[in-house]
Amino acid sequence: MKILLVTHRYPPHTGGVETHVREIAVRLDAKGHDVTVLSADATANINRQNVDDGVLVQRYRSARPGNAFYIAPQLVKAVRQSDADVVHAHNYHAFPLLFAALGVTGQQFVVTTHYHGESNNDIRNALLELYRPLGRWAIRRADDVIAVSDWERQQLQADFGVDATVIPNGLNKDRFANATPEPNAEPYLLCVGRLEEYKGIQYAIRALSELPEYELLIAGRGPYMEALKRIASEEGVADRVTFLGYVADDRLPGLYAGATAYVTLSAVESYGMTVAEALTAGTPCVVRESGALTDWADRDGCVGVDSMAPAAIATTVREAINCDVDAATVPDWDDIVERIVARYD
Incomplete structure (x- = not known):
């Protein structure tokens, strides 16, 4: 089967959609399918065309207002000229999905929306509202629509x-299961x-005043770092907050395994990949009851919190650390690709 995957970005760019597309692309190729990826992330530092683990990746330049949307109308022609049996487009929140919908002719058209209903700032939300009629048309043009969570399915229906x-x-479960915990002088939350502000890490920092026995380790980079450092200083907990910056893939499983609890308080998510990673590493999770994270609150090893007050978060952390963690319900990528191919068929 010839499969064309269309996305806004592809690794080495990082992110949930980027990871999703690469994981299914390389596994589809390994199963003998002819896979090509079209992405809208061409830059001077990345080859316009390369082969990644057997997958042909073709990149196009795009306009990116606010580093978002990835407007690359040349994708319409690229899709239209392809001889793919299936065109599978990803990410409602960027324009390549729309251009794929405009380009399909006789191919089967599949869409995975990764839809979370809103963006993380007012300007993007206003633009998304203007885009909604086009986005609705593109989704409804699909022969099949895939959601990555039950919450997302309900949002698409509504x-x-x-x-x-x-x-x-x-998830690459072998990578996280039985990971050796990273040592730390004091017990830590992760x-x-x-x-970004919408990720809610500021609430975890403020909750440390109610959790004097723990440090907080923060893995990641982004524009909200200085604000988070300022909040830690204002709360008098700066000496218990460590900003790790970028964490290499081979270190991350040990960080999860060594944490007393994993805390994610994001306001906007369509799935919650880091929760799956933490559970597979055997670490209980505190999840904000917002967006698709609400689906995780019912899983063994997860406890939901709907208030961002420090005392409420601290109480939930203490409840979570006494939970039994069951990662059996977290699917691996091979299972997911089998299910996607079944939808193609």
């Missing part, structure tokens, strides 16, 4: 009247992710 099939993100 916002667009679309019935989606839930196929979640997978946050992992891009440092």
Whole structure:
């Protein structure tokens, strides 16, 4: 089967959608399918065309207002000229999905929306509202729509009247299971992710005043770092907050395994990949009851919190650390690709 995957970005760029697309691309190739990726992330530092683990990756330049949307209308022609059996586009929140919808002719058209209903700032939300009629048309043009969580499925039904099939993100479970805990002088809580205000790490920092026995390790980079450092100083907990910056892939499983609890308080998510990683490493999780993270609150090893007050978060942390963790329900990528191919068929 010839499969064309269309996305806004592809590794070495990092992110949930980027990881998702690469994981399914290389596994589809390994199963004998002819896979090509079209992405809208061409820069002077990345080859316009390369082969990644057997997958042909073709990159196009795009306009990126606010480092978002990835407007690359040349994708319409690229999709239209392809001889793919299936065109599988990703990410409602960027324009390549729309251009894929405009380009498909006789190919089967599949969409994985990674939809979270809103963005993380007012300007992007206003632009997304203007985009909604086009986005609705693009989604409804699909022969099949895939959501990565039940929460997302419900949002797609409410916002667009679309019935989606839930196929979640997978995980390289062997990478996280039985990881050797990273040693630390004091017990620590862990946050992992891009440092943006909507990720809610500031609430974890403020909760440290109620959790004097713990340090907080923060893995990730982003524009909100200086603000987070200022908050830690204002709260008088700067000596118990460590900013790790970028963490290499081979270190991350040990960080999860060594944490007393993993804490994610993001306001906007369509799945929650880091929760799956933490659970597979055997670490209990505190999740904000917002967006798709609400789906995790019912899992063994996860406890939800709906208040961002320090005392509420601290109480939830103490509840979570006494939970039994069961990672059996976290799917691996091979299972996910089997389910996606079944939808293609």
